[in-house]
Amino acid sequence: MTTLISQLINLFAAVILMLSFAMLAQRRILSLIHLFALQGLAVVGATTVVAYVTDQHHLYYSAALTLALKVFLIPWLLHRLIDRLNVRWDIETLINIPSTMLIGIVLVVFAFNLALPISQLSAAITRGTLGIALASVLLSFMMMIIRSKAVPQVIGFLAMENGLFFAATSATHGMPMVVELGIALDVLVGVFILGVFMFQIREQFDSLDIRHLENLKED
Amino acid sequence: MSALVLVFAIPLAGALVLALIGHRPQARNVNVIFSLGTLLAAALLTAQIIASGPLFALERQFFIDPLNVFLVTLTAFVGFTTSVFSRPYMRIEEDHGRMTPGRMRLYFSMYQLFSFTMLLALTTNNMGILWVAMEAATLTTVMLVSIYRTPASLEAAWKYFILCGVGIAQALFGTILLYMAAQRVIGEGANALLWTNLDAAKSQLDPAIMALAFVFLFIGYGTKVGLVPLHNWLPDAHAEGPTPISAVLSGLLLNVALYAVIRCKVLTDGALGNHFASQLMIGFGLLSVVAAAFFLSRQKDVKRMFSYSSIEHMGLMTFAFGIGGPIANFAGLLHMTVHSLVKSAIFFAVGHAAQKAGTQLMENIRGLIKVSPTVGWGLMLGTLAILGMPPFGIFASEFLILTSAMRQVPWATPLLLLGLGIAFAAIFSRVQPMVFGQTSAKPLAHSPALLPVFTHLGLGLMLGFYIPPYLDAWYRQAARIIGG
Numbered sequence: 094m095t096t097l098i099s100q101l102i103n104l105f106a107a108v109i110l111m112l113s114f115a116m117l118a119q120r121r122i123l124s125l126i127h128l129f130a131l132q133g134l135a136v137v138g139a140t141t142v143v144a145y146v147t148d149q150h151h152l153y154y155s156a157a158l159t160l161a162l163k164v165f166l167i168p169w170l171l172h173r174l175i176d177r178l179n180v181r182w183d184i185e186t187l188i189n190i191p192s193t194m195l196i197g198i199v200l201v202v203f204a205f206n207l208a209l210p211i212s213q214l215s216a217a218i219t220r221g222t223l224g225i226a227l228a229s230v231l232l233s234f235m236m237m238i239i240r241s242k243a244v245p246q247v248i249g250f251l252a253m254e255n256g257l258f259f260a261a262t263s264a265t266h267g268m269p270m271v272v273e274l275g276i277a278l279d280v281l282v283g284v285f286i287l288g289v290f291m292f293q294i295r296e297q298f299d300s301l302d303i304r305h306l307e308n309l310k311e312d
Numbered sequence: 313m314s315a316l317v318l319v320f321a322i323p324l325a326g327a328l329v330l331a332l333i334g335h336r337p338q339a340r341n342v343n344v345i346f347s348l349g350t351l352l353a354a355a356l357l358t359a360q361i362i363a364s365g366p367l368f369a370l371e372r373q374f375f376i377d378p379l380n381v382f383l384v385t386l387t388a389f390v391g392f393t394t395s396v397f398s399r400p401y402m403r404i405e406e407d408h409g410r411m412t413p414g415r416m417r418l419y420f421s422m423y424q425l426f427s428f429t430m431l432l433a434l435t436t437n438n439m440g441i442l443w444v445a446m447e448a449a450t451l452t453t454v455m456l457v458s459i460y461r462t463p464a465s466l467e468a469a470w471k472y473f474i475l476c477g478v479g480i481a482q483a484l485f486g487t488i489l490l491y492m493a494a495q496r497v498i499g500e501g502a503n504a505l506l507w508t509n510l511d512a513a514k515s516q517l518d519p520a521i522m523a524l525a526f527v528f529l530f531i532g533y534g535t536k537v538g539l540v541p542l543h544n545w546l547p548d549a550h551a552e553g554p555t556p557i558s559a560v561l562s563g564l565l566l567n568v569a570l571y572a573v574i575r576c577k578v579l580t581d582g583a584l585g586n587h588f589a590s591q592l593m594i595g596f597g598l599l600s601v602v603a604a605a606f607f608l609s610r611q612k613d614v615k616r617m618f619s620y621s622s623i624e625h626m627g628l629m630t631f632a633f634g635i636g637g638p639i640a641n642f643a644g645l646l647h648m649t650v651h652s653l654v655k656s657a658i659f660f661a662v663g664h665a666a667q668k669a670g671t672q673l674m675e676n677i678r679g680l681i682k683v684s685p686t687v688g689w690g691l692m693l694g695t696l697a698i699l700g701m702p703p704f705g706i707f708a709s710e711f712l713i714l715t716s717a718m719r720q721v722p723w724a725t726p727l728l729l730l731g732l733g734i735a736f737a738a739i740f741s742r743v744q745p746m747v748f749g750q751t752s753a754k755p756l757a758h759s760p761a762l763l764p765v766f767t768h769l770g771l772g773l774m775l776g777f778y779i780p781p782y783l784d785a786w787y788r789q790a791a792r793i794i795g796g
Contacts, residue, residue, distance in 0.1 A: 149500075210520050211489070214496070230485065234478060243470075250477055257484050264492045269502035272440030276484070279447045283477070286451060290458070290470065297463050306467040309548045 098146050099219075102263075105139035106222040109259060110201070113232040116252060117197055118190050122180060122244050126171045129248050132255050133163030140262050143219060152267045158277055159258060167251060167284055174288050175244060178295060193239060197232055204228035211264075219263040226260035243294060243301040247287050254280055315360055316369045316376065318353035319384065319431055322346055323391075326424035334417030340399045343420045347388075347395035350427060354388035357381075362782050368437070372506060375437040378789035383571055384434050386649060390563045390656050391427045393764035397660045398423075398556040400758045404667050405554065407757055410460050419459060419554070426452040426560065430568050439505045442572055443480070443487050446536060449565060450476045457553035468548035475545040476535055483532020486576070489525035493517045493583070507575055514582025522583035529576040530592055536569035538623045539596045539630060540603040547607075550619035551672065555663030558615055562622040563656035567648050570626060574633055574794055581795060590796070593634030598724055600627025601731040609738035613672045614662050617742065618655070621698060624735055625651045631728070632713045633794060635720050641791035643712035646779070650705035650772050654697045657768035661690035664760040665746065674742050679751025688747045690765040695743045697772050699736045705775035 112132040119125045137160045144152030208224035233253035240246050254276075261268045268276070291301060298305040326346030333339055358381060361367065366377045376384065402419065405411045411419070429452055433445035450473070458469035487505075494504040497516045503509055510517070531542065538546040550558040573593070580589040601624050608620035625647065632644030664687045669677040680688035697704035710732070717725045779787070 207524070211492075211524060214492075214518060214521065227485070230481070237474065237478065246474065250474070250481075253478070253481050257481060257488065260485060261488045261491075264488055265495055266500070268440055268488065268491060269438075269505060271502055272438070272444065272487075272505065275441060275444030276447075279444055279451065282448075282451050283473075286454060287473070289455075290466070290473070293458065293461060294466055294470070297461065297466055303470070305463075306470055309464060309467055309471075309552075 098142060101142050102139055102219060102222060105135050105142065106225040106259070106263070108135045109139070109229055109255070110225050110232075113229040113252065113256070114194065114197060116248070117193055117232055117236050117239075122175055122242075125245060125248050126168050126175070129171075129252055129255075130164050130168040132252060133159060133168075136255050136259050136262075137164065139222075139259060140267070143262055143266060147266055149266050151270045151273075152262070154270065155258075155267050155273050158273070162277055162281065163251070163255060166281075170284060170288065171244070171248070174291065178244075178291060178301065180242075180244065180301060193235075197235065200231045200235060201228040204231055219266075222263035223260060226256055226263055228256075230256035230260065232256075241303050243287075243291050243303055246303065247284075247291075250287075251280070251284070315353055315357040316367070316374055316435065319350060319357055319388070319435070320428055322349040322353055323424045323428040323431065326350075327421045327428060330424055331417065331421035334420040335413035339416060339420050340402065343423060344392075344395045344399060346424055347392040347427070350431075351388040351392040354385050358385050368508075372503075372508065373437055373441075374435045375508060376435060377793070378786040379574070379793050380434045380571065382645075382649065382783060382786050382790075383567060384431060386652055387427070387430050387434060387564050387568070390560065390652060390768075391430075393767060394556045394559050394563075394656065394660075395423070397559070397663075397761050397764045398554075400756075400761050401556060401663055401667070402554070403758050404756060408667075415459055418455060422452050422456050423556075426456070430564055433568050434571060437506045437508055438502065439487055439490060439507055439510070439575070440502075442575070443484055446483070446533070446569065446572060447477075447480050449568070450480065450536070453549075453553075453557065453561065453565070456557045457549045459554060460552070462552070464548075465552040468545075468552035472545040472549040475542070479532050479535025479542060481532070482528045482535075483572075486525045486528030486530075486532055489521050489528065490576075490579070493521040493525065507579075510579050511582070514579050515585075517579065517583035519584050522580050523588060526576055526580040526589050527592070530573060530589070530596075533569050533572040533576070534596060534630075537566055537573060537626050537630065538600075539627060540600040540623065543600070543604070543623050546623060547611075547616045547619040550622070551613050551615040555615070555659055555666070558619070558663075559656040559659035562619065562659060563652040566622060566626050567652055570629060570633075570648065573630070577633065578794060590634045590636055593630050594721060594724065595634075597627045597629070597631030597634055598727055600624065601631065602727055605731040605734040605738070609734055612674060614666065614674045614677065614742075614746070615659070615672055617674070617739065618658055618662060618698075621735060621739060622651075622655055624731060625655070625698075628710070628713060628728075631717070631724070632709075635713075635716055636794065636796040637716065637720070638788070638791045639712055640716040640720075641794045642787050643709045643716065645787045645790055646705060646775065647709035647713065650709060650775050651698070653768040653775075654694055654704070654706065654772045657690065657765045657772070658694040658698060660762070660765045660768075661687050661694055664756065664762075665691060668756060674746060677746045678749035680747050682751055684756070684760070686762045686765075687760060690762055690769070691743060692747045693769050694765070695739060697769060699739060700732065703773065703776040704769075705772050708776050
């Protein structure tokens, strides 16, 4: 039973990591939002399994919160946003996806090495997933760096939050409820502000390309 | 207890009220009244602390100890004086057509919400809530940085949001690791993240987890402190936002972020029992002092120049807390206080000077002393104070930091002196013609509020040769809490 469940958690972790890679390679904004919602769903799945095994009731609540926020509300907001901004079919020319993937693999190895001494201390069933959580945080971080459009950068930011949430689940069986509620509130407000921001950027520059935002220099 | 609740309740109520009526002309007075209320509540709280010592509130979720009591008072005080300063300042901006009633409403309500988040971050005992409040402080100020909707301000705000968002995400990972270490000793639940509980159990926290946690926490909160090389957002956000916001960002938010780093350092030192955290802080602090000095000597925009000066001073404080021990910690705390007062005073003076000249470019700001002597003198005295001239308080704290550096990390002293020297030459040679040169600018339509400038400078001067006994006692106790 325990091995089955720990394999189930590992499966969810692997799905989360795969989706991080898929997001790194995805060029269409619409598909990117779908991948983000799927990643949220995988995080919810992993959290529910951990909640069931450890019998932690507050984890059910945070799984439900994540489901509502990351799988439904935020993707829906993003859909509306790209509709209103009319960037639904925007395809970003990403240079050299294969080398991005290779750098991503290096990041995963690095994350596993960094998390190795610590994941031995974490609870038995989630051992090994801390490395994956850290890897998906770093991959989202990289996605924010290599993307030049505003919407993919924001999705990278949100995917990083997914990775952090998964880290909290796998390392500590979830943060205390009050902290988790605060984090959820911050993320939601952040998405609203970014949405408002994109309209302002669009109004000023007639485009959502972040490369317009490179005039302030260090001089 | 009740005073502590008032300290949050007033700015929160202010944010709600001003979100409703912020577009009306009287809103600027309402903003001042709420900030005054917060200051009075903080003063009441301080009086309670002086009378009866440290306290806890709401089932130990909030606490006041010598390390945060003076920062709470300072935050409420500078919050109040900045609201006084923004009355005429924002009115002139409205006349110039840069602000509309709708933007004023956003400005006032976010200003109050920002005060709330900083006070929450300072008084919460829960390291998780500290993170939430720091992130909320970013969210409330990001809209203020882009309030003029110019291309440059949008760029600055986007950079601010993304860089600080990424930074603060690292801090969240650090907080998760901290909770993981705490769970093994204290057990599950919200109480495992209470700083006082962690502090009591710090010697049992797992060193491997704590070392990694501190690295993430330091990078995360260090981004908000503006340490080099994580400082990129800071000069842009300061230069492109409205000046009152530059004053509170430099004077208050950076302090709160450094406060978060200090709280984490205390726990890490206790768990590791070596100088890992201190060395990290010494290294990044020193790098910030030297790099910022070189950057600031190349600036043309006056607000950018002084924001690099903030990076330099935050680096100096980080360095001081890195050295540790009673003297350096004392100096770091004193420097936090005086820098916050003096730097916000400088931004007040610079704001009016830039409004007069119609530009923030230093070569076009000339002869302040002729057009309005008070702004000119305010800027000159503020500059002398920030450059560490005696008898201002920064001289005392820099002197103490340098002497303890000589004793404990002698190799760092020449680098520090180099940084301070370059900053002195660069800033003084730029400010001198701005104050004394020839000009044809006209006086402002509304008389500027210069009382805040001289009150801050007066307090900065006072702290140079007289520190009130209770403040002295807090500094000493806080220095003991921070330890080596």
